[in-house]
Amino acid sequence: MSTTELPKQYNPLESEAKWQKYWEESGVFVAASQSDKEPYCIMIPPPNVTGSLHMGHAFQEVLIDILIRYHRMRGFNTLWLPGTDHASIAVQTILDKQIKAEGKTNQEIGREKFLERAWEWKAQSGGTIVSQLRRLGVSADWTRERFTMDEGLSHAVIESFVKLYEAGLIYRGEYLVNWCPASQSAVSDLEVDNKEVNGHLWHFRYPLADGLGHLVVATTRPETMLGDTAVAVNPEDDRYKSLIGKTILLPIVNREIPIIADAYVDREFGSGCVKITPAHDPNDFEMGKRHDLPLVNILNKDGSINENGGEFQGQDRFVARKNIVAKLDGLGLVEKIEDYTHTVPHSERGKVPVEPLLSIQWFVKIKPLSDFALEQFDRHNSPTFVPDRWGKVYRDWLVRLKDWCISRQLWWGHQIPAWYAPDGxxxxxxxxxxxxxxxxxxxxxxxxxxxDPDVLDTWFSSGLWPFSTLGWPEETQDFQTFYPTSVLVTGFDIIFFWVARMTMMAGYFTGKMPFHTVYIHGLVRDENNQKMSKTKNNGIDPLILIDKYGVDALRYSLVKEVTGAGQDIRLDYNRKTDESTTVETARNFANKLWNASRFVMMNLSGLKTTEGIQENLELADRWILSRYHQTVLQVREQLDAYSMGEATRSLYEFFWGDFCDWYIELVKSRLQEDADPISRATVQQTLAFVLDGILRLLHPFMPHVTEEIWQLLTYGTSEPSSDRPVLAIQLYPEVDTAPIDPELEEQFQLLIGTIRTIRNLRAEAEIKPSVKVKVILQSDSDRERALLEAGQSYILDLAKVADLAIVASVDASATEEAIAGVVGTVQAIVSLVGVVDIGQLVAKLERALKKLENAIASSQGRLNNEGYIKKAPPEVVATARAELEESLKQQEILRARLEQLQGK
Incomplete structure (x- = not known):
């Protein structure tokens, strides 16, 4: 290939768009319904159809894509099935706002028109995140894209509901549920965020009905007193034993309610007396059932007080709270008010405190479903969690699960397939x-x-996702081929929402766990190591970074930051300039890959395959091939263990360190036109082989740049063509341990260390790069000296050495007017005679040392001044201490160099 055919710079945006389009249009990512190949399947955790790409999505999808591309290149029949979730509450919220802005209500336009608008919105705006995912270079099979409300999945939802109902596992009843007044719908325990708030603990006097005194009760929700139906005390509390069975006259409402005894009451909380509101507190609800207490609901569905609230009817719950406290205070019934920090459950979507509310809802009996999932986990470790610590979290959750409220008071979603006759x-x-x-x-x-006007909880349909997307309840070919799926890649935060739902539903309907492995990844944290969230407004738009640095750079940077399976990652980012040092480093790596590949290809002209050429491998060739095959072994083991971050670092170290910094430099002289032809052909073949392997190894991580280079390396052009195969479906490098030579690698490290030491000594003595030096290498070891002899041409070339002596011993005179260093047990002595004016160098170093010592004294003076320490900002003091520490290290180095030059 001629130099003119090679572009000088890599254009990521152009290359990425080109290859993503070609891969998709040519069917590279399409899985076969039937194949002799072993199947490998991952289902995308379906993002909300309302969503837009955020860094958490990017991180997760890149991890999945690495696994998918890796297994596709290993020859698996690979399916990554994409899709989106209908997101009932999120879509409904968007449409509610639109309709309200038009001065209308949902009821005015009706359910049919509302759903028409919802589907129109989905058609126009619902594909945003899908197009954004494609920009990430994901290799999903878009021909199989699904939506949780498409015809096939809706059929699966109805079928599963009916089957569960017929088996007695779905029932309808009036129970206490989490109610979101903002969305006016029930929400599950999993859709509730527990937030710590600074509130109050009100202590109220409840008069005894006989007029002989009162009891003091404490509450954080005064408005619920309107629905009290008892006051409870602990049966072992001697203070109140004589009052058990008597009655209280509930203030304001003037309803007579009993004093009951229940062991649940904590004698140490407040006064030891607890107001009981069975219709508005889950613990009170259970106590109410034990004592056959009436249920008095005092709330409307919008959070306002209903007709049971008397004079407070129509008031918002928080307005009523203030007015009730004021009323009780006017009646002299407020004992005291304390500041109180406590946890208040908030609706994840509605962003308001939820209310426990008595409501008729549909429920799934969880225990028969969770029991099967527990058995599979306990007996077969199915599914297997990576990291395994999350398995315990998953198991504990299955044990604690309560019946699942699956009905939602919304219109967008799967309408519950239940019909009511006039008699109920x-x-x-x-x-x-x-x-x-x-x-x-x-x-x-x-x-x-x-x-029934209600719809099903979104998690009901997404709980069927691993098998409904493959055609269940029909026994489709896709279902037979790809189910159970291979791996689920997801965040720990939805183990409860989604993972447990899928294992329970899959266990019941298919008799199998839906995936063999659950890989739990960490979070993406911002530049201050804070979790990214909407409330903190500290998210980073991945599309901005993609436009600036290219998607391969973003992909690589995200994965390289993972220090262990399931660990969080930190992404440095400058919000003023939209720059990221983390991603910029990855872009530099992509540029290095491009430039190194360009150098290799420029030097492959005239490459011919020679019979027996492998017999002509020289020391450096055997070393790089050993390192290459060792890297293949490491990377495959790391990917098989879901250690993607470790794999990227192994590849980085091999490519940048071994291949670029050393092998290419070591063999440059062998690539010259006047070099030995057999040696030249050997190094060309080795360069081409190793570069091809590097591109294959890196492809799952950086698919576009590797495809571009591989096409140039293999065919001399990067224009896509149906006549040529693509790297995306080439075989991943196989493990071959025969060329791996640990002893050679260890010995070669001595050679590299020796060259590096001589280079460092040259730098310390300020020897110009163009000047060649005289070097003595001394070692007592015959083995070390033999290795140095074998690699002396590399030392001469890379360390700019004119005269090299490799000896068993040296006399004292050899170290005069010289500078020395040690690598292992080898002493490297660089003569300064005729190369450096030692007197001038010593004087220069003494001046530098004096200046440094003055700076050290000044820094120590400031840091020993208590006044400075107290007044200066902590970060300034910390910086000053770090600078002092660095200066002391430099002082130590300068003194050592001076002592060596002065022969002390």
């Missing part, structure tokens, strides 16, 4: 016709049915 009879069916057929069979006549 429920008909659960797959469609309306089937429901009417059931009704006719029961009543013997035509009646009018009404479908």
């Amino acid at each position: 009879t429920i008909f659960v069916a797959r469609n309306e016709a089937e429901a009417y057929a059931q009704a006719k069979e029961k009543f013997g006549e035509e009646i009018t049915l009404e479908q």
